[in-house]
Amino acid sequence: MIRQKSFENEKPTLFLVPTPIGNLSEMTPRALEVLSSVDVIACEDTRTSGQLLRHFEISKRLIAYQNFNEESSARGIVNLLSQGNNVALISDAGYPLISDPGQRVVSQVTAAGYNVVPVSGCSAVLNAVVASGLIVQPFIFIGFLPAGNTDRVKKLREYKPYPMTMVFYEAPHRIQKMLQSCLEVLGDRRCCLCREMTKIHEEFLRGTISEMIEIAGDLKGEMVLVVEGCRDDYSKDVDMSMILKMVNESVEAGMSTSQAIKDVAGRTGISKNKIYDMVHNSDRKGTC
DSSP, rough: OOOOOOOOOOEEEEOOOBBBBSSSSGOOHHHHHHHHHEEEEESSSSSHHHHHHHHTOOOEEEEEGGGGHHHHHHHHHHHHTTOOEEEEEEESSOTTTTSOOOHHHHHHHHTTTTTTEEEEOOOHHHHHHHSSSSSOOEEEEOOOOOOOOHHHHHHHHHHHTTSSSEEEEEOOHHHHHHHHHHHHHHSSOEEEEEEESSSOOOOEEEHHHHHHHHHTTTSOOEEEEEEOOOOOGGGGGGGGGHHHHHHHHHHTTTTTHHHHHHHHHHHHOOOOOHHHHHHHHHHHTTOO
């Protein structure tokens, strides 16, 4: 077990700092304080982040942290921490790690025994969910679906029976094809298409998937799609081997079996008793 008391030790710290998704006025005082106090800021694009920091008159050393160099950059950040530096990780917009790079460095930093401290702030996921008009809790954040139609449909079929509200990210040039796949696999469910949130052209389109398809071709900007969950009795259709895999992954990540079962039940909507029976039957067969 790793126990971190964030503000009761003097260890170097990696701060996860959200940045505005549009309106710069949503940069929090604490985020500005952290960015002003750290020694190094790791970002996706030094040009984009440089503009943001200049706006707030913050001058710090910037290093690039992107998907293609994530492994080497993670090692570099751990090395910076080992030298006594505090580091802030930011994305181009929104919260780090949410469909943005960062997972690898957080894993390596915690394994090395340094602090990882989140700073509250902007999140397109939460903005979209609470304004959607759909059920807020529980919801599942899926992020970007595969770009290819075959893989996209295959992934949607996995999520089709889930009862919780689903949240997707999508690029404007793919939104119409993505919505068509949703209609094909999920049916004509209620949804909310959110675009350009916190910006001057912010818009929330609430209706059915088929209604969104009719106008999606003319829409631009960053988009979040919120879709209602399945209302049917779906548990008989769920691939329970996938549920077992989720439990095993949670256990491997450090949870107890009971914690993992509770976690997966909350994420999928399947009863804890059903997952418990499956896990323990699997134990008796020696497959868990």
